[in-house]
Amino acid sequence: MKILLIGATGQLGQTLIKTKPQNIEIVECSRSNIDLSNLELINDFILSSNANFVINSAAYTEVDRAELESELAYQINAEAPNAIANSVSKTKGSLIHISTDFVFDGTKNIPYNPKDYVKPLGIYGKSKAKGEEYVLKLKNNYVVRTSWLYGDFGKNFCLTMLRLHKEKSLAKQPLRVVSDQIGAPTSTYSLSRFCWKIIDSLSKSKIIPSLLHWSDAGVASWFDFAFAIGEIGVEKGLISEAAKVIPIKSDEYKTPAKRPHYSLLNCEESTNILQENQFHWRVELKKVMDEIKLKNFK
Numbered sequence: 001m002k003i004l005l006i007g008a009t010g011q012l013g014q015t016l017i018k019t020k021p022q023n024i025e026i027v028e029c030s031r032s033n034i035d036l037s038n039l040e041l042i043n044d045f046i047l048s049s050n051a052n053f054v055i056n057s058a059a060y061t062e063v064d065r066a067e068l069e070s071e072l073a074y075q076i077n078a079e080a081p082n083a084i085a086n087s088v089s090k091t092k093g094s095l096i097h098i099s100t101d102f103v104f105d106g107t108k109n110i111p112y113n114p115k116d117y118v119k120p121l122g123i124y125g126k127s128k129a130k131g132e133e134y135v136l137k138l139k140n141n142y143v144v145r146t147s148w149l150y151g152d153f154g155k156n157f158c159l160t161m162l163r164l165h166k167e168k169s170l171a172k173q174p175l176r177v178v179s180d181q182i183g184a185p186t187s188t189y190s191l192s193r194f195c196w197k198i199i200d201s202l203s204k205s206k207i208i209p210s211l212l213h214w215s216d217a218g219v220a221s222w223f224d225f226a227f228a229i230g231e232i233g234v235e236k237g238l239i240s241e242a243a244k245v246i247p248i249k250s251d252e253y254k255t256p257a258k259r260p261h262y263s264l265l266n267c268e269e270s271t272n273i274l275q276e277n278q279f280h281w282r283v284e285l286k287k288v289m290d291e292i293k294l295k296n297f298k
């Protein structure tokens with residue numbers, strides 16, 4: 001089975017490559033093959049790839065910068081997925097497109113269901129919501145929303161916090177982290193497993209919903225996540241000491257883009273229909289820390 005992976009150099013893309021099942025051949029597509037800000041080449045690339053599935057893990061993910069570069073954010077997060085979906089619809093293949101919890105405004109206080117009304121707060125969320133809308137207009141396309149994604153590669157909260165724990169503990173300074181935004185950290189490894197499960201299920205002609213939620217189990221604030229990164233980082237020998245973590249309010253850490261205060265995703269349908277086990281985010285964090293250790297984190 002052949003998969004065309006768009007966004008191969010990203011943190012999810014890299015984990016998908018690392019975890020691919022044996023029966024799968026991945027054709028990697030990165031910015032050097034196609035710059036998604038220029039859509040001319042997409043159609044030919046997709047048609048000539050002869051892939052059974054296309055996974056689009058590419059995105060404009062700089063949430064704050066998107067407020068200044070809205071045109072580019074819409075181009076990568078909405079127009080490019082639209083073009084990708086249209087090209088895939090000319091083949092016998094299916095598209096799996098990754099989206100985000102930031103399509104919600106966070107005013108709910110129980111987990112968001114896939115069919116809940118979307119109301120993004122910032123340009124990143126708005127551009128991703130538009131991308132979802134385009135992708136879901138066509139048959140054989142699937143959108144997977146995830147939250148607080150991190151892994152052992154690239155730029156993410158976990159690697160940033162590990163470095164900050166090291167720096168701040170050496171300088172005997174505390175680490176101040178927002179505690180009034182609630183969500184679920186999700187490992188690129190668990191999301192990759194879920195993507196492979198979707199592909200396996202579709203290749204066996206199983207019928208699955210076109211809009212799915214996937215996150216690791218449990219609940220956390222960024223403060224809880226930062227605290228656990230320090231604790232487990234020490235346990236795994238990645239850092240010698242964790243910095244003291246102090247909870248602060250979002251108002252004390254102003255960012256250009258507004259973020260939802262609550263963005264838990266209800267993944268019940270995903271676990272039931274696809275029979276994929278969700279593990280607690282701390283369990284997944286420990287596994288990611290093991291991967292970081294293998295890479296000789298400094």
Ligand SMILES: NC(=O)c1ccc[n+]([C@@H]2O[C@H](COP(=O)([O-])OP(=O)(O)OC[C@H]3O[C@@H](n4cnc5c(N)ncnc54)[C@H](OP(=O)(O)O)[C@@H]3O)[C@@H](O)[C@H]2O)c1
Pocket residue numbers: 007008009010011012013030031034035036037056057058059060061076098099100101128146147148149150154155
């Ligand atoms: N990160 C999170 O916390 C989070 C949370 C929820 C959902 N998501 C979603 O999860 C998916 C994967 O995110 P991620 O964290 O793996 O993203 P990432 O590490 O930031 O990677 C983004 C990928 O998109 C590519 N890309 C960006 N602009 C491009 C362009 N103009 N042309 C071609 N490629 C371009 C990047 O290529 P280069 O390497 O060349 O820049 C990179 O491969 C995305 O759909 C994202 O919206 C992420």
